[in-house]
Amino acid sequence: MTAQVLDGRAVAAALLDRVGREVSEFVADHGRVPVLATVLVGDDPASHTYVRMKANRCLKAGMHSHRLTLASSISTETLVHQLRELSDDPAVDGILLQHPVPAHLDERAAFEAIDPAKDVDGVTRTSFAAMAFGEDGFHSATPGGIMALLDAYDIPLAGRHAVVVGRSAILGKPAGMLLLARDATVTYCHSRTADLAARVAEADIVVAAVGRPGLIRGAWIKPGAVVVDAGYADNTGDVEHAAAAERASYLTPVPGGVGPMTIATLLAQTIRAARQHEAARQPSVQPVRGAI
Numbered sequence: 001m002t003a004q005v006l007d008g009r010a011v012a013a014a015l016l017d018r019v020g021r022e023v024s025e026f027v028a029d030h031g032r033v034p035v036l037a038t039v040l041v042g043d044d045p046a047s048h049t050y051v052r053m054k055a056n057r058c059l060k061a062g063m064h065s066h067r068l069t070l071a072s073s074i075s076t077e078t079l080v081h082q083l084r085e086l087s088d089d090p091a092v093d094g095i096l097l098q099h100p101v102p103a104h105l106d107e108r109a110a111f112e113a114i115d116p117a118k119d120v121d122g123v124t125r126t127s128f129a130a131m132a133f134g135e136d137g138f139h140s141a142t143p144g145g146i147m148a149l150l151d152a153y154d155i156p157l158a159g160r161h162a163v164v165v166g167r168s169a170i171l172g173k174p175a176g177m178l179l180l181a182r183d184a185t186v187t188y189c190h191s192r193t194a195d196l197a198a199r200v201a202e203a204d205i206v207v208a209a210v211g212r213p214g215l216i217r218g219a220w221i222k223p224g225a226v227v228v229d230a231g232y233a234d235n236t237g238d239v240e241h242a243a244a245a246e247r248a249s250y251l252t253p254v255p256g257g258v259g260p261m262t263i264a265t266l267l268a269q270t271i272r273a274a275r276q277h278e279a280a281r282q283p284s285v286q287p288v289r290g291a292i
């Protein structure tokens with residue numbers, strides 16, 4: 001058996017078409033273009049590439065991107081201040097702070113300086129709680145993109161054993177929460193997991209989110225399992241692809257799988273934020289002046 005490819009590029013293109021149409025409607029209705037602010041700290045070339053890709057996609061979808069690049073030597077206070085300014089800026093609809101920030105900075109404090117109404121990358125604790133409780137809110141972009149990709153292929157999740165390898169706040173942990181919300185039985189694995197091979201071998205659905213090429217061996221995959229490879233180190237995933245494709249029912253390629261879905265989800269959430277932003281500006285019920 002050779003696995004069917006989960007074509008993230010194609011599913012993302014369809015999603016971005018829809019976003020483009022929604023942006024045109026938004027511009028017609030409100031006379032302005034939605035704006036995504038991206039914040040990058042330091043000069044890691046890979047991070048620059050991702051941020052540039054996101055900005056290019058914004059333009060293609062008819063949105064503006066406002067790029068802020070900060071020196072790696074800045075303090076947490078400065079970064080928090082910059083993010084609060086963007087949060088308070090009425091011209092900004094969505095904010096993305098590229099992870100990871102340099103190690104001397106408090107990344108959590110920086111994420112929390114993002115107004116949850118503008119948290120289109122789903123990194124704040126408000127967004128995380130909404131994901132965990134199954135409430136309305138912005139999804140963490142990569143896990144949201146993974147769910148949209150699984151749904152595009154009608155892959156059933158309820159009652160299936162999902163094994164998530166990796167537990168970062170922007171990827172592994174929220175991916176498990178979203179799978180749990182869809183009634184999967186979820187196991188998290190991480191750097192202290194005792195027998196990774198045995199845990200992966202039990203999975204009906206594997207989500208690899210580590211950043212170590214080849215960590216997940218093809219021979220570990222249960223025949224018929226669905227394999228989602230979110231790893232992205234040197235343009236390479238975490239899964240040993242050729243061998244996994246012999247056993248999996250579905251497999252995401254790298255590139256062309258989770259990456260494009262992440263960007264499409266980010267932009268879909270940005271147009272949603274812009275609409276909510278406009279709705280909040282025009283309250284349908286006018287306050288009664290002098291009533292109290």
Ligand SMILES: NC(=O)C1=CN([C@@H]2O[C@H](COP(=O)(O)OP(=O)(O)OC[C@H]3O[C@@H](n4cnc5c(N)ncnc54)[C@H](OP(=O)(O)O)[C@@H]3O)[C@@H](O)[C@H]2O)C=CC1
Binds near residue numbers: 099190191231260262
């Ligand atoms: N395609 C896309 O859109 C995106 C791709 N990525 C990619 O996904 C990968 C992970 O990103 P991110 O979550 O930010 O990375 P982090 O470095 O923040 O987290 C990595 C996770 O992997 C775990 N881990 C490390 N080594 C092992 C091991 N030997 N066995 C099992 N688990 C291990 C860590 O465990 P512990 O917690 O114990 O340290 C940690 O939870 C990267 O390659 C990144 O580039 C990320 C975001 C978006």
Ligand SMILES: Nc1nc(=O)c2c([nH]1)NC[C@@H]1CN(c3ccc(C(=O)N[C@@H](CCC(=O)O)C(=O)O)cc3)C=[N+]21
Binds near residue numbers: 096121260262
């Ligand atoms: N706060 C935050 N949110 C993120 O979503 C986030 C982040 N930080 N830090 C870095 C990672 C990495 N990431 C990628 C997004 C798209 C592709 C992508 O679209 N890649 C193309 C390849 C593009 C090419 O190289 O030509 C693909 O997989 O097909 C890759 C990687 C988002 N990340």
